[in-house]
């Protein structure tokens with residue numbers, strides 16, 4: 001292709017990148033429902049210094065990293081810890097490429113205590129030692145937060161979960177499996193450690209049994225699903241929620 005066309009496409013790419021960053025830097029008001037139309041007077045994005053200092057920071061926990069427990073283990077020696085770490089690294093690279101600061105955290109990272117960020121996502125994978133066609137991903141938010149958190153804290157955690165569910169499904173084509181979400185997931189240790197204003201979810205990215213090829217050989221795909229889910233949350237995308245943000249029930253039905 002000619003030089004001028006190539007230059008034009010390059011400029012277009014840069015412009016799109018800047019536009020995306022602009023959207024991300026736009027102050028995030030997560031308390032308002034995204035379905036509410038913005039007033040006509042604010043047609044132009046306006047950057048103000050009121051954005052919280054952690055509005056562009058997210059934490060990714062590579063499940064089982066840095067500990068003695070490697071999590072699920074396959075007969076060929078591949079461990080869940082290795083799989084989680086590769087997916088987390090890919091997701092971090094995608095997010096960093098558009099200007100998001102990513103904290104890569106170990107399973108029991110001391111930084112989790114009072115951790116403040118736009119979001120925390122802990123990445124785990126399900127068993128290898130189950131029926132070979134077992135497949136699907138799961139997500140959970142903190143049970144305790146759903147009982148004791150403020151309405152806004154609950155709404156933000158639910159929104160993060162729904163964003164991840166939507167985009168992870170869209171990207172990986174795995175089924176969401178709401179029926180085998182364990183108490184361990186809903187009472188995940190990091191939920192009790194992070195600042196209650198940091199929305200946190202744990203994702204089981206799939207089964208090492210039935211989703212082995214996706215998780216082990218194509219980790220960039222699940223990573224992309226996670227990154228897009230986080231961006232959906234950061235941009236308060238108008239995703240389909242099971243109920244409107246501002247009419248959250250105080251007690252959520254157990255999945």
Ligand SMILES: [Zn+2]
Nearest residue numbers: 063071124125
């Ligand atoms: Zn695990």
